Amino acid sequence: MSQHRLVNPLVRNIRALKRGALVRQAVRIEEEIKQGMKKPYNEVIDVSRDNPHATGMKPMSFSRQVIASCIYPELIDSDKMPLDVRERAKTLxxxxxxxxxxxxxxxxxxxxxxxxxxxxxxxxxxxxxxxxxxxxxxxxxxxxxxxxxxxxxxxxxxxxxxxxxxxxxxxxxxxxxxxxxxxxxxxxxxxxxxxxxxxxxxxxxxxxxxxxxxxxxxxxxxxxxxxxxxxxxxxxxxxxxxxxxxxxxxxxxxxxxxxxxxxxxxxxxxxxxxxxxxxxxxxxxxxxxxxxxxxxxxxxxxxxxxxxxxxxxxxxxxxxxxxxxxxxxxxxxxxxxxxxNPLQPGEPSYEQYQEKWDWAEQLYGSWLTMALNLCVCRFGRLRITHVLVIFQEEEKLPDFFYCSRLLEQTGLCVCPGSDLGLPEGTYHIRLCIMTSVDTMEEVLRRLGKFHKQFMKDFS
Amino acid sequence: MSQHRLVNPLVRNIRALKRGALVRQAVRIEEEIKQGMKKPYNEVIDVSRDNPHATGMKPMSFSRQVIASCIYPELIDSDKMPLDVRERAKTLxxxxxxxxxxxxxxxxxxxxxxxxxxxxxxxxxxxxxxxxxxxxxxxxxxxxxxxxxxxxxxxxxxxxxxxxxxxxxxxxxxxxxxxxxxxxxxxxxxxxxxxxxxxxxxxxxxxxxxxxxxxxxxxxxxxxxxxxxxxxxxxxxxxxxxxxxxxxxxxxxxxxxxxxxxxxxxxxxxxxxxxxxxxxxxxxxxxxxxxxxxxxxxxxxxxxxxxxxxxxxxxxxxxxxxxxxxxxxxxxxxxxxxxxNPLQPGEPSYEQYQEKWDWAEQLYGSWLTMALNLCVCRFGRLRITHVLVIFQEEEKLPDFFYCSRLLEQTGLCVCPGSDLGLPEGTYHIRLCIMTSVDTMEEVLRRLGKFHKQFMKDFS
Missing domain, CATH: 3.40.640.10 (Type I PLP-dependent aspartate aminotransferase-like (Major domain))
Incomplete structure (x- = not known):
C-alpha cells in the first residue's frame, strides 16, 4: 500500500537546510577522531548557530541552582544551596x-x-x-x-x-x-x-x-x-x-x-x-x-x-x-x-550574591564585546572581500563548498549564507560570536589559516 | 482594522473543554480560601486529569538526582550526590x-x-x-x-x-x-x-x-x-x-x-x-x-x-x-x-541503590492497586448506578452540573464524561486514581458525602 500520496504538500515544501548536511559531516568527523584517525585538529568547533553553551558560555549560576533545587527538592531542605536559591525554589x-x-x-x-x-x-x-x-x-x-x-x-x-x-x-x-x-x-x-x-x-x-x-x-x-x-x-x-x-x-x-x-x-x-x-x-x-x-x-x-x-x-x-x-x-x-526576576540590589541577601551576579553580567558583557572586536580585527587582516571576488569569478563554487571544505580541513563548522535566505552570488558565511574568548581565538586562527590557503588554491 | 476574518477556521473549530471552566472555578475557590473565606474543606483536590505529581505521587529519586546534576554540574564534582548519579549525569x-x-x-x-x-x-x-x-x-x-x-x-x-x-x-x-x-x-x-x-x-x-x-x-x-x-x-x-x-x-x-x-x-x-x-x-x-x-x-x-x-x-x-x-x-x-535505562541488577553499584529503586517500584505498584480497590469498594457502597437513574430522569442536568456542584461544595475537581467524547445521556464522571492512597481516601470521602446529599436533593 502506497501512503506517499498522503503526505501534506506543505510538509514537502519545507526546505532542507544545508547546515544539516554540515552537521552530519561534523558528526562523521567526530566519529573518525574518536576512532583515532589523524586530523590536523583535535575537535570540531560548531559556531554555525547561536548555541552559546555548546561553545563555552557559562550558564547563570543562580538560575541553575534554583532549577536544580526545584527538580530535586531535597536540595531545598539541606544546606547544599544558598539561602536565596532555596527561598526562590520553594516559592516556585x-x-x-x-x-x-x-x-x-x-x-x-x-x-x-x-x-x-x-x-x-x-x-x-x-x-x-x-x-x-x-x-x-x-x-x-x-x-x-x-x-x-x-x-x-x-x-x-x-x-x-x-x-x-x-x-x-x-x-x-x-x-x-x-x-x-x-x-x-x-x-x-x-x-x-x-x-x-x-x-x-x-x-x-x-x-x-x-x-x-x-x-x-x-x-x-x-x-x-x-x-x-x-x-x-x-x-x-x-x-x-x-x-x-x-x-x-x-x-x-x-x-x-x-x-x-x-x-x-x-x-x-x-x-x-x-x-x-x-x-x-x-x-x-x-x-x-x-x-x-x-x-x-x-x-x-x-x-x-x-x-x-x-x-x-x-x-x-x-x-x-x-x-x-x-x-x-x-x-x-x-x-x-x-x-x-533576577536578584536585585536591596533584596535581603543581595549583598551576599552580588559578586556572583556582577561577575556573570560582566562576563557576558565583556566577552561579547571582545569577541566582536577580535572578529572585526581578524577579518580586516584577512581582507575578506577577496573571497567574494573569488566566488564571483568561480560561480560554480557555492558558499556550501567553502563551508564544507573549511569543516573538513579545520574542524570549524560555520553556516552558509544561503541558509539564511541570502541570494545566490552574494556568498556569505555566518559564524556566531556568542562563545568564550578562548574559543573565538581558536575559531579565528582556524578560519584565517584555511582562508589564506583557500585563496592560494582558488586564485 | 478588523482582523477577525483572518482567523484560521480550523482554530475556531477547536472545542473548549468543560474541564477548563472547572479549573477556573477551582482557581477562584483557592483564591477565596487564601483570603480567609470559610469553606467546609481546606484545599481543592484536582483529580480531573492524570497529573499524579500534583496529587502526591513521588517522583523517582534517581532520575531527579541525575537531572538536577545535569542542570547544576557542580553537584557532579561534589559528594552531594550518590556515585551512580554522578556517573550517569557526567555521561549524559x-x-x-x-x-x-x-x-x-x-x-x-x-x-x-x-x-x-x-x-x-x-x-x-x-x-x-x-x-x-x-x-x-x-x-x-x-x-x-x-x-x-x-x-x-x-x-x-x-x-x-x-x-x-x-x-x-x-x-x-x-x-x-x-x-x-x-x-x-x-x-x-x-x-x-x-x-x-x-x-x-x-x-x-x-x-x-x-x-x-x-x-x-x-x-x-x-x-x-x-x-x-x-x-x-x-x-x-x-x-x-x-x-x-x-x-x-x-x-x-x-x-x-x-x-x-x-x-x-x-x-x-x-x-x-x-x-x-x-x-x-x-x-x-x-x-x-x-x-x-x-x-x-x-x-x-x-x-x-x-x-x-x-x-x-x-x-x-x-x-x-x-x-x-x-x-x-x-x-x-x-x-x-x-x-x-533504569539502574539494573548487576551494575557495579546497584546493590547500594537497589533499596531505593525497589521502594519506588513497589510504591507505584502498590498504591495503584490499593487506590483502585478503594475506589471500586467505595463506589460499590454508594450504589453509583442510582446517579445514572437520577440523571436520566432529570435530563436537564448535565455531567458538568454534577462536577461543578461537587467542586463548589467539597473542593473536589473531577472531569465530566462529555469532555472525553461520551455521548449525551450517558452521564459519566472521570477521576484519576494516579494519586497517593491518602489523597484517594480523602477524594472518596468527599465524593461519598456529596453524592449522598446529591441523591437526597435530586431524588
Missing amino acids: LECIGGSVGCYSDTIGIPIMRDSVSDFLTRRDEGVPSASGNIFITHGSDHGFGLLLTMLVRGDRSPLVGVLTPVPSQDFGNALVASGATAVPYYLDGQQGWRLHTEELQRALRSAREVCDPIALYVINPGDPTGHVQSRESMEEIIRFVYEEKLLLFANEDHQDILIGEGCMFISYKKVLAEMGSPFSDAVELASIHSASKGFMGEGGLHGGYLELVNFDPSVQIEFDRLISLLGLPIIGQLALEVML | LECIGGSVGCYSDTIGIPIMRDSVSDFLTRRDEGVPSASGNIFITHGSDHGFGLLLTMLVRGDRSPLVGVLTPVPSQDFGNALVASGATAVPYYLDGQQGWRLHTEELQRALRSAREVCDPIALYVINPGDPTGHVQSRESMEEIIRFVYEEKLLLFANEDHQDILIGEGCMFISYKKVLAEMGSPFSDAVELASIHSASKGFMGEGGLHGGYLELVNFDPSVQIEFDRLISLLGLPIIGQLALEVML
Whole structure:
C-alpha cells in the first residue's frame, strides 16, 4: 500500500537546510577522531548557530541552582544551596503544584503571566502590560509558529504572505509549514544590515502580485546581523504597517545583548505607545522574547512568551484555544521566571550574591564585546572581500563548498549564507560570536589559516 | 482594522473543554480560601486529569538526582550526590554538549534514538528496532499531532478522518487543529471498556459517508479506561487495519502501569511481528510512548518518542523535516533516557541503590492497586448506578452540573464524561486514581458525602 500520496504538500515544501548536511559531516568527523584517525585538529568547533553553551558560555549560576533545587527538592531542605536559591525554589515549587513533573496549566504556571507583564511594565518604563495579553510559549519559534497557524486561512486562496527579513535564520520554513509564504525583504549589508523602508515598499508591491501580505516580521536586535534599530527607524516601520494595514511581528529575543557603542534597546511596544494616536490604538503588534537567547542562553530549556497589543479580544480567545493543545514544559518556564526576576540590589541577601551576579553580567558583557572586536580585527587582516571576488569569478563554487571544505580541513563548522535566505552570488558565511574568548581565538586562527590557503588554491 | 476574518477556521473549530471552566472555578475557590473565606474543606483536590505529581505521587529519586546534576554540574564534582548519579549525569552531560542550555539536535540528543531502539528491542524480546525509525518528541500528543499534520492533505477534500476511541482525553481537538476529523468509535463500558471489532466496522462505514478515513487510533493500555487489550483483540485489530488499508496509530503511553490480575502488556509491534506475513510486512504502525505517564509521571518535562514501522522511507524523510521545525527540550529527553535505562541488577553499584529503586517500584505498584480497590469498594457502597437513574430522569442536568456542584461544595475537581467524547445521556464522571492512597481516601470521602446529599436533593 502506497501512503506517499498522503503526505501534506506543505510538509514537502519545507526546505532542507544545508547546515544539516554540515552537521552530519561534523558528526562523521567526530566519529573518525574518536576512532583515532589523524586530523590536523583535535575537535570540531560548531559556531554555525547561536548555541552559546555548546561553545563555552557559562550558564547563570543562580538560575541553575534554583532549577536544580526545584527538580530535586531535597536540595531545598539541606544546606547544599544558598539561602536565596532555596527561598526562590520553594516559592516556585509551590506555584507549580509541588513537582516539576506536574502538567503546566495551558496558560503557563500561575505566576507566569503576571511575571511577564510586571517585567514588561518595568522595562517599558510604565507603558502598561496586561497579563491577559501574555501567552507563554516554548520559545520564540513556537510563538511565531502558532500565530501564523492561527492567522492562515483554511482555504489558502489567496496565499497569506509575511514580509520576512533576509538574512534570517531558518528562513521561511515556519511560514511554509503553517501554509503561509515568506516574502523576502533584504537588509542592507553595506550599511550594517540596516532596514530601509523603501525596500519594504518594494517587497510589499511584489508580494501583492502573488499573495495577500498580512504581516511584517522584524527582528530587533537583528539575528544574525546584530544590527540594532534606532527609534526613528522603528517609527518609520510603525507608520508603514499602519498605512499598509499589516500586523507587526517583532522578534525581540536579543534585547539583552547589544554590541556596539551607543546601542540601546527600545521595545516596539514602547515606541508605539509613545507615538500616540492613531498608531498606538490601531497597530496590532505581536512581540516575542525567550530565555533561549540573551544573558541566559538556555536554548535547551524552552521558555518564552508572546505579548499581543491591540489585537481583537475574540482573536485572543481563539489563540488561547490553539495554544492549549500543546502543553508547556515546566523547566523552561522556571528559567524564564528567573530571567524576568533576577536578584536585585536591596533584596535581603543581595549583598551576599552580588559578586556572583556582577561577575556573570560582566562576563557576558565583556566577552561579547571582545569577541566582536577580535572578529572585526581578524577579518580586516584577512581582507575578506577577496573571497567574494573569488566566488564571483568561480560561480560554480557555492558558499556550501567553502563551508564544507573549511569543516573538513579545520574542524570549524560555520553556516552558509544561503541558509539564511541570502541570494545566490552574494556568498556569505555566518559564524556566531556568542562563545568564550578562548574559543573565538581558536575559531579565528582556524578560519584565517584555511582562508589564506583557500585563496592560494582558488586564485 | 478588523482582523477577525483572518482567523484560521480550523482554530475556531477547536472545542473548549468543560474541564477548563472547572479549573477556573477551582482557581477562584483557592483564591477565596487564601483570603480567609470559610469553606467546609481546606484545599481543592484536582483529580480531573492524570497529573499524579500534583496529587502526591513521588517522583523517582534517581532520575531527579541525575537531572538536577545535569542542570547544576557542580553537584557532579561534589559528594552531594550518590556515585551512580554522578556517573550517569557526567555521561549524559557530555552527550548533550556540556550544558542543558544547548539546543538539542532536531533528531534528539545523540544517544537518544539508539537508547529508544535498544529499549524496544529488549522490551519486545528481540523484535528488531532500527534507530532510524525512531523520532524524539515532546511527548505523546506532540508525536500524534505531527503525524497528523504530515498526513493531512493540503486540499482537504475529501476530509481526512481518523477512527478515535470514546472515551478518550481531549477528544478530537488535535485532529481538528491539523485539519482532520475524528470519527468516534465507542468502547464498551458494560464490559470494562473493551474494544469490539464490529463497532470499528460500524464506525468505518459511517466515516466513509463523510470523509476519507486513513487511520485507526488505539490507546492500549486504555486512557482513561485502564482496559488492557488481549493478544487476540490486538490480532483482530491488525487484521482489520490490514483489510481496510488503514494506518495504525498505537498510543502505548501507559505500558508500565497495568492494574488488574493477569493483565500483561504486549506491544502492537510485537504482535504484528509475530503474526508474520502478510501483516508484518504491510501494516503501517506508528507507536508512541513518553516519560509523562507510567512510573515516571513526568508530565511537566516533555520527553517522548514515536516509532514508525513499515512506513515508506520517503515519508520518514518528510517527517524528519517537519519535526525539525520545533526544537526539543533537553530535560524531557534526560527523563526519557533514565526511564529507558533504569539502574539494573548487576551494575557495579546497584546493590547500594537497589533499596531505593525497589521502594519506588513497589510504591507505584502498590498504591495503584490499593487506590483502585478503594475506589471500586467505595463506589460499590454508594450504589453509583442510582446517579445514572437520577440523571436520566432529570435530563436537564448535565455531567458538568454534577462536577461543578461537587467542586463548589467539597473542593473536589473531577472531569465530566462529555469532555472525553461520551455521548449525551450517558452521564459519566472521570477521576484519576494516579494519586497517593491518602489523597484517594480523602477524594472518596468527599465524593461519598456529596453524592449522598446529591441523591437526597435530586431524588
